[in-house]
């Protein structure tokens with residue numbers, strides 16, 4: 001699916017102070033029964049966010065909220081940048097996790113490290129995962145949780161910088177191909193198909209070298 | 219002379235179609251496994267773009283996550299689950315993709331049936347919209363989990379855009395003690411390097427203890443490479459690999475097989491090949507493992523005691539330990555052997571193969587499930603595993619001991635069907651994840667080997683299988 005190009009913006013930071021946040025926590029398994037790609041936002045972090053058990057197809061309006069969960073703190077209303085600890089997105093390969101994060105309105109994720117498959121899935125859905133040093137993340141947590149006003153960050157993907165209020169400019173590193181895809185909102189299947197001749201040539205060569213991979217399956 | 223290469227290097231190099239100006243490779247994917255949960259949006263995306271699968275025959279589909287493990291003839295009662303399974307069937311029929319549906323005796327967990335059918339082959343690249351695709355690395359294949367967008371990408375193009383990972387060697391040297399299994403090896407590895415220890419890497423497992431494992435054991439070890447954060451796990455190809463694949467229905471036959479086998483054996487890592495990181499473990503020092511927390515790295519030997527967060531200097535780690543202990547309902551210092559259990563689950567793509575059921579049955583034989591255990595269930599990894607187990611009389615052993623003997627599927631590994639823990643219930647499980655809510659909201663999971671799970675069912679608590 002082609003995605004929207006990533007635009008620069010100023011966002012509010014939600015500090016989720018946990019390490020190893022797994023994809024089961026991001027979107028519990030009962031919501032994976034959907035055959036749609038959208039509508040996962042209200043069930044993002046469902047087990048932490050609500051006090052009752054959520055079921056697919058059920059409206060989340062009026063469900064009892066867990067007042068201790070940071071996503072429900074009015075201070076962070078409208079947050080679109082998620083700040084977390086190391087190994088964010090570990091666990092299953094479910095793309096429902098970035099779908100839920102994006103559907104809820106997150107656009108940037110910041111952590112000292114991300115699980116590999118999640119990282120890949122996030123980019124595919126126009127989310128920007130930013131890896132920062134543990135010490136910088138620590139400082140951002142301090143700034144985000146102190147005081148009554150939330151921390152805001154100016155995200156400039158074109159120049160690869162974050163400008164965090166009270167901290168200053170942080171340069172970010174991103175794989176050049178991922179950068180290209182996010183900025184242009186590429187349809188990467190379409191891009192690959194422009195190389196169909198090379199794929200066919202590869203297959204022709206492999207047919208001779210490893211014929212068993214092309215023999216008719218029994 | 220060409221510089222020495224790893225098995226991973228060789229498979230990678232053989233599958234690069236092209237490299238773009240950013241250094242990203244277009245990697246050819248030989249095989250894709252498909253299941254009902256991560257495929258509907260991929261098929262829908264394909265349809266919306268007016269595309270069709272490039273090589274339908276390179277895919278094999280099976281429903282496994284949502285299927286019931288009892289009264290299968292009644293079908294799926296949950297309408298949402300049913301729709302998802304039916305959608306998989308409809309998509310596969312429309313697009314000419316081979317599927318083992320629920321009534322097929324070859325139906326089972328996607329990572330059990332791939333090897334069983336000979337769809338998984340050495341030296342191939344294989345993906346599935348499922349993180350435990352790493353299982354197939356046991357065959358010396360480069361196998362990794364992908365998201366739904368990538369499932370669609372592979373359907374449409376038979377390729378993926380990938381950056382090569384780093385290489386890590388995990389060498390398990392020497393011999394395992396009696397009663398210590400592949401599951402204990404991999405839990406000990408995760409305990410050693412942590413759940414992010416393998417991030418950005420492909421782990422090659424080597425060493426005497428890995429060579430000595432059966433193919434089933436090697437699959438268990440590769441299966442949980444993802445729990446160590448790795449992109450994939452991989453093990454060198456030897457005669458055991460070849461013998462396992464020979465004669466499987468979808469494997470090459472006759473002269474083609476011999477040609478393939480020669481090629482496969484030539485793929486192993488060269489002596490002196492470089493790894494970005496090397497970890498050594500002494501097999502003899504590994505004891506049966508039990509996880510105590512909500513991440514697979516929170517693991518201890520069976521004779522250990524739950525840690526005290528107050529003694530952990532790193533505040534982030536201490537915080538996550540506190541959180542885990544609260545969720546698990548455990549006090550610091552509790553001995554593993556004192557933890558009382560409510561349920562026992564034997565199954566999953568980690569430990570649902572025939573050898574796992576044999577190991578569990580050996581322990582269960584002649585015993586009785588403890589009265590304090592509300593449910594002890596055995597869920598074979600596939601219909602063929604079930605059939606084999608029944609031919610060996612293992613079902614009788616389990617049933618006589620008071621276990622339930624179920625139909626194949628993912629079952630309580632992730633509790634998407636009716637098999638789940640109730641809030642607060644504590645389970646000894648042979649699966650791979652002890653995350654919060656994984657086996658049911660509020661459920662508490664302790665990961666162990668099949669023998670340890672069976673022993674826990676009989677005794678109502680964790681016991682050291684080496685002592686029974």
Ligand code: SF4
Pocket residue numbers: 282283327328329348350566567568627628631632649650
């Ligand atoms: S058995 Fe568990 S880990 Fe394996 S594929 Fe099924 S749900 Fe995933």
